[in-house]
Amino acid sequence: MEVSHIKQEINITEALMERINELLSHYPADKKKSALLPVLHDVQDAHDNWLSIELMDKVAEILEIKPIEVYEVVSFYTMFNRRPIGKFMFEFCQTSSCCLRGAENLMDYTCEKLGVNLGETTADGLFEVRGVECLGACGYAPMLQLGDFYKENLTKEKIDELIEDCKNGKVSLH
Secondary structure (H helix, E strand, C coil), rough: CCCCCCCCCCCCHHHHHHHHHHHHHHCCHHHHHHHHHHHHHHHCCCCCCCHHHHHHHHHHHHHHCHHHHHHHHHHHHCCCCCCCCCCEEEEEEHHHHHCCCCHHHHHHHHHHHCCCCCCCCCCCCCCCEEECCCCCCCHHCCEEEEEEEEECCCCCHHHHHHHHHHHHCCCCCC
């Protein structure tokens, strides 16, 4: 499992613990593991959008499960990050519909424009580009996900505008 060796401050605030307990209230007391996905999302959001081994261990402790059960989930789903990432994660759909409409060329263009390879973070920590599996918006190909939002029918011009909007604080991730 690719993980970062960077130390991450674990900060399970009272508000975050209240949110975790609220999530747990939706499941039987003996089935805490059922809340794993939503708990991981909230914990990751509260910790600079990544999960260290120590933080995953803390989630396992809270849910009273084995750490390996958390690692398996985090390493399977691309929405969980095991190392610090760029503030703006451009996640390009790289399945059939998007690729037929030029997603791979747009990924290359974006990487070249930002001066990174796929999976690398820009030196200023602002951007990262990834290819991901189907994002379920085939009719709007090519597309990418940025935070909680889809950017559809992409062109080089739209990529340029999106990068500038991110740099200028015009993009909200939630």
